[in-house]
Amino acid sequence: MSENVLFLVVDSLRYDAVAGDEFDTPNLDALAEDGVSFSRCFAQGISTAPSMTAILTGRYPLDYGGHWYLEEDQPTMAEQFQRNGYTTGAIHSNPNVSRLRNFDRGFDTFEENILPYDPDGLVDNAPDSLLRYANKAARILRRTPYLPAEKVNLSLAEWIGSTDDPWFLWTQYMDVHGPYLPGGDFGYRNKFRAERLWRKAAVNAPDEITPEEHDELWTNYGKEVEYLDREIGNFLDTLEERNELEETAVVVVGDHGDEFDEHGLYGHKNLPYDELTRVPLLIRFPDAAPTDQLETVDTVVRTIDILPTLLDLADADYSNEMADRLEGESLLPVIEGETPGYDVVLTEKEVRGEDYLRLGFRTDRWKYLYDGKTDEQHLYDLSDDPGETNDVTDQHPEIVEQFRERLNDRFEKIEETSEGVDVPDIDDHKGVEERLKALGYK
Known part of the structure; x- marks a missing residue:
């Protein structure tokens, strides 16, 4: 079946922001009602780089050289659609999944708005000092450190209107990512306050956030979610007016969540607690899809x-390389009531600028976390403690030992798959550094 695929990834969208009644998300609610909503979907990364590497390759983030750069032999989702006759497009403004990191593989069109100042693509020839100052100035003048959803949607609609069917189109909405600006209110006064508060919470002094500042962060996060919901609804209305929606599979997923002091931090730099890993996953299938909704x-x-799942829906065949490296399983049988072939969910990350790893293993009952910085491990009994607040490592040494064996097996697999893989040491581009700084990564 050659239907179109619209893949909408929302950066930093946690599950309870959509599933609860606290925020008003009528368009995502309608999408869930018209399709399939997965209430317990967990990301394989706690930040964009590992999570999107896993999503776009179907493998775990740290295999085959890791998640900061896609090595040359790594097959991607876009390449698989491309080899099956799809026109492929990507339009986003996230510096962590840029062509500098090889994420443009398999896309016929790859539009990234990650550098505020990039004169005619001459970035590679520009002096670093000039580029750095130009991007710093542009970051100050630009009201958001990313392309807002309404502008992204204009580019998405333009691309769809000029592209023959079938197509696969991916975007990464950045609006829900900090700094949280109040509901699309991009005034400069709000911009500077939001950036200062975000850097205080997510980077400099999370332990100094006052109760009032905490409430402001959460309220503005919710307004960002509501703004994005409106823009997604407007875009889907546009597709329906063009008679494109009925022939299109629509997927909405968070790449990871954000923490709001549940475990002492803000943003997404902590261990893989559920606030960071549990994300909404909504799939609205085309009318002709052979599955229930x-x-x-x-x-x-x-x-x-x-x-x-998406390749199965498209009845696509895989390249040999993809079949060899694929760890994911199609969810179409799960929708029909079958049990997945795994009982443990793995989340992992190499910490930015460091050489240590953070991993989490989750079952229905247990959550095991490992912090490579300190070599500490934590165990939570989710049946009694879904908030992961009571470490029961000492009470269940046999369970800890089982997870420790899984951890050691994982280390061996990472080393085995990455042996001989040539991944260049890519320093962050000066212009990208400014964008990352604005997003709270530096």
């Missing part, structure tokens, strides 16, 4: 399973 799936699933 109008239901919620409560089975534990992974974002790594999205790639084989």
Whole structure:
């Protein structure tokens, strides 16, 4: 079946921001009612680089050289659609999944708005000092450190209107990512206050956030979610007016969540607690799709399973390289009531600028976390403690030992798959550094 695929990734969208009643998200609610909502979907990364590597390759983030750069032999979701006759497009403004990191592989069109100042693509020839100052000035003048959803949607609609069917189109909405600006109010006064507060919470002094500042952060996060919901609804209305929606599979997923002091930090720099890993996953299938809709799936699933699900829906064949490296499983059988072939969800990350890893293993009952910086491990009994606040490592040494064996096996697999893989040491581009700084990464 050659239907179009619209893949909408929302950066930093946690599950309870959509599933609860606290924020008003009528368009995402309608999408869930018209399709399939996965209530227990967990990301394979706690930040964009590992999570999107997993989603776009169908493998775990740290295999085959890691998640900061896609090595040359790594097949991607876009390449698989491309080899099956799809026109492929990507339009986004996230510096962590840029062509500088090889994420443009397999896309016929790859429009990235990651450098505020990039004169005619001459970045590679510009002096670093000039580029750095130009981008710093542009970052100050630009009201958001990313392309807002309404502008992204204009580019998406233009691309769809000029592209023959079938097509695969991916974007990464950045509006929900900090700094949280109040509901699309991009005034400069709000911009500077939001950036200062975000850097205080996510980078410099999370322990000094006052109760009033905490409430402001959460309220503005919610307004960003509501703004994005409106823009997604407007875009889907545009597709429906063009008679494109009925022939298009629509997927909405968070790449990871954000923490709001549940475990002492803000943003997404902590261990893989559920606030960072549990994300909404909504799939509205085309009218001709051979699967049921109008239901919620409560089975534990992974974002790594999205790639084989969409390829299965398109009745696509895989390259040999993809088949060899694929870890994800199609969710179409799960929708029909079958049990997945895994009982543990893995989340992992190499910490930016460091050489240590953070990993988490989750089952229905247990959450095991490992912090490579300190070599500390934590165990939570989710049946009694879903908030992951009571470490029971000492009470269940046998469970800890089982997870420790899984951890050691994972280390061996990472080393085995990455042996001989040539991944260049890419320093962040000066212009990209400014964007990352604005987003709270530096």
